[in-house]
Every structure is written in C-alpha cells, then in structure tokens.
Amino acid sequence: MATSFGVLLVVRFLFGVGEGLFPAAVWKVIGQFFTRRNRATANALVLSSVAIGPSLTPILLRPVLGSWGWRVAFYVLGGLGVMTFALAVVWALFVTALAGNITMYGWLNWLPTYLMEVKGLDLKGMALAASLPFAFGAVGCMVSGWVSDKWFRGQRKVLVLACQVLGGLALFGFTRVGSVGPFMLLQCVAGFLLFMSVGAIWAMPMVLLPTRLMGSGAGFINMGGQIGGFLTNIVIGYVVTLSHGDYAAGFNVLFGGLFLSALSVFVGVREARSPALQLEGDVGGVTG
Structure with missing residues (x-):
C-alpha cells in the first residue's frame, strides 16, 4: 500500500x-x-x-x-x-517520416515478391516492372522541390497530402487490376506521386525549423524514417503470416503507413507567415 x-x-x-x-x-x-x-x-x-x-x-x-x-x-x-x-513540433515530422517510410521501404522491398507471387510475372518481367516505378519516383522527387517552391510556399503540406492521396489511390488501383499494361501504368503514377510527396515532406523541415536546429532536427526526423524502414519487413511478415500466406495482404501495411503519414501531416504541421518577415519569404511552424 x-x-x-x-x-x-x-x-x-x-x-x-x-x-x-x-x-x-x-x-x-x-x-x-x-x-x-x-x-x-x-x-x-x-x-x-x-x-x-x-x-x-x-x-x-x-x-x-x-x-x-x-x-x-x-x-x-x-x-x-x-x-x-507524437504530433507536437518536430514530432509531427518524425511520425510522418516513420509512417511514410513504412510505405516506401515496404513497397521497395515487397514489390518483387508481390509481382511474382500475386501478379504471376517471371523473373525477367518482374525486374522491369519493379524498376520502372522507382525511375518515375526519381523524377517525381526532383520535380517536387521546384513545384514546392514555385506554387506551395507557405502551404507545402497541401502538396504532400495531394500527392499522398492521389499516389495512394494509384497504388491501390495497381493492386486491383490484373492486366500488365494498366498495372504498370498505375504503379509508375504511384511512384511519381509518392516520391514527389517525399521530396515535399523533406522540404518542410528546411522551412519550418530554425537554422540552429536544422541539423539536429533533420537528423531526428530521419531517425524516424529509419525506424519505419526497420519495422516494415517485420510488420509485413506478420501480416502475411496472419493472413495465411496471402502476399497481397502485405500491401495493407503500406496503405496503413501512408494513411498515418498523411494524418500526421494534416494534424501536426502548420505553415504560416510571420508579419515581420513577409517580405523575406515564408516562415512556418508546426503545431504543438
């Protein structure tokens, strides 16, 4: 007592x-x-x-x-x-990176197995189908910085959410079609948009964090991303096992990570103009 x-x-x-x-x-x-x-x-x-x-x-x-x-x-x-x-300050971006990497790393690691076990591709067809979305992703990531600075200054989370929602829909469509042509197109669209969201996400700490905290803050956010990458295969493995070997169930983990990442951005991140610095460009903050 x-x-x-x-x-x-x-x-x-x-x-x-x-x-x-x-x-x-x-x-x-x-x-x-x-x-x-x-x-x-x-x-x-x-x-x-x-x-x-x-x-x-x-x-x-x-x-x-x-x-x-x-x-x-x-x-x-x-x-x-x-x-x-978990949704305060830098923590919002930490959760965003962690959950987002569950989707991105999961897709990267799980796609070859999914293409062969579910889509029925052979090794040669799988190699091409698994590489193309990430080639489009590289372009999307490079484009995201320019688009973010050009049209989404002060509202970068709008770009992140738009890319995540549309990219998630394309990824979902990819899992639902059987013809090679349509699912190749859909996964390339998903790669472009989802990696575009990654570029936009990493633009936010560059804008939202004070200069003196840029290194430590970005490192902390990146740690969240690495934790997400570490957890991905473990979680997917458990989900597939619990689904009695249904390889398609692994994509549910990816969709869950994408939803959590979008929710964290929507709830936790706020960009705003400071009256004293309006002429110098956007300054922002994260809700806390």
Missing part, C-alpha cells in the same frame, strides 16, 4: 511538471505566429480548452467505463496524451 501511494505521488508530481510547461510553450507559439491585436483572442481560445476538456471527458469515457472499466479509461486518456505528444 505504501509503495502504491509513493508511486501515485511521483506520478502526480510528474503530471504537474508536464502541465506547468504547457502555458509557457503556448505563449511562445502565440507570440511567434499572431500579431499583437490577435494574441488575446488566440490565448483565450487556447485557455477555453481547460473547460472544454472536462465537459467532454465524462461523455466520451462513459461507454469505455461501462464496457471495460476505469483501468481501460486511464489507458485511453494516456493514449490520447501520447498521440498529442
């Missing part, structure tokens, strides 16, 4: 420390992204969450408490906190 009470005190203390950091961080963001005439309004909207949260919590937790009890309710609340943490 004494040990449990001590743990409770430690947890409460750490919870208070976390809460204590929140106002200063919020005021910093408000000061950076809002003019003096709008800061009070922005601050009031943020502070209203202190009342909105408790008003919604009992309603949202009622079905959880009724079905699974208070312990699961605490897990749900903790999960929401982790999700919020």
Whole structure:
C-alpha cells in the first residue's frame, strides 16, 4: 500500500511538471505566429480548452467505463496524451517520416515478391516492372522541390497530402487490376506521386525549423524514417503470416503507413507567415 501511494505521488508530481510547461510553450507559439491585436483572442481560445476538456471527458469515457472499466479509461486518456505528444513540433515530422517510410521501404522491398507471387510475372518481367516505378519516383522527387517552391510556399503540406492521396489511390488501383499494361501504368503514377510527396515532406523541415536546429532536427526526423524502414519487413511478415500466406495482404501495411503519414501531416504541421518577415519569404511552424 505504501509503495502504491509513493508511486501515485511521483506520478502526480510528474503530471504537474508536464502541465506547468504547457502555458509557457503556448505563449511562445502565440507570440511567434499572431500579431499583437490577435494574441488575446488566440490565448483565450487556447485557455477555453481547460473547460472544454472536462465537459467532454465524462461523455466520451462513459461507454469505455461501462464496457471495460476505469483501468481501460486511464489507458485511453494516456493514449490520447501520447498521440498529442507524437504530433507536437518536430514530432509531427518524425511520425510522418516513420509512417511514410513504412510505405516506401515496404513497397521497395515487397514489390518483387508481390509481382511474382500475386501478379504471376517471371523473373525477367518482374525486374522491369519493379524498376520502372522507382525511375518515375526519381523524377517525381526532383520535380517536387521546384513545384514546392514555385506554387506551395507557405502551404507545402497541401502538396504532400495531394500527392499522398492521389499516389495512394494509384497504388491501390495497381493492386486491383490484373492486366500488365494498366498495372504498370498505375504503379509508375504511384511512384511519381509518392516520391514527389517525399521530396515535399523533406522540404518542410528546411522551412519550418530554425537554422540552429536544422541539423539536429533533420537528423531526428530521419531517425524516424529509419525506424519505419526497420519495422516494415517485420510488420509485413506478420501480416502475411496472419493472413495465411496471402502476399497481397502485405500491401495493407503500406496503405496503413501512408494513411498515418498523411494524418500526421494534416494534424501536426502548420505553415504560416510571420508579419515581420513577409517580405523575406515564408516562415512556418508546426503545431504543438
């Protein structure tokens, strides 16, 4: 009993420390992204969450408490906190890179096996079909930087989301058609668009991060991408095993990674113009 009470005190203390950091961080963001005439309004909207949260919590937790009890309710609340943490600042781009690389590395590694086992290509046909989408991807990646700077300054996440959605649809279509010509075309379109989204994603830290944090921030984001690449084959292997050897099921992992990456960009990334620097170009930030 004494040990449990001590743990409770430690947890409460750490919870208070976390809460204590929140106002200063919020005021910093408000000061950076809002003019003096709008800061009070922005601050009031943020502070209203202190009342909105408790008003919604009992309603949202009622079905959880009724079905699974208070312990699961605490897990749900903790999960929401982790999700919020994962979508803050550089973490949003970290999650984006991690989830995005599950798709990209998974596609790169899984495509030859898929082409032979599901599409029925021989080794020679597989080699051509597996190389073409990445050739188109190289072009898409190179084009993305120019397109991003030309038409999407201050709204690069729009380009990322558009490429991910359209590229994901093309990739989904590739898995649903059987004729060689159509699925080759679709996977080349998917390669162009998905790698275009990769280029646009990596344009964002160049714009959003302060110069002094560029190296460490980009390295941290890249670490997320490498973790995603590491997890890809493991997760695909489990999914195919659980699907009783259905190789097509591996693509569900790719679609899941793409969805999570797009969600992270949509929720976590914000680009904005700073009034003091409008003449110098776009400056941005990431929600937190």
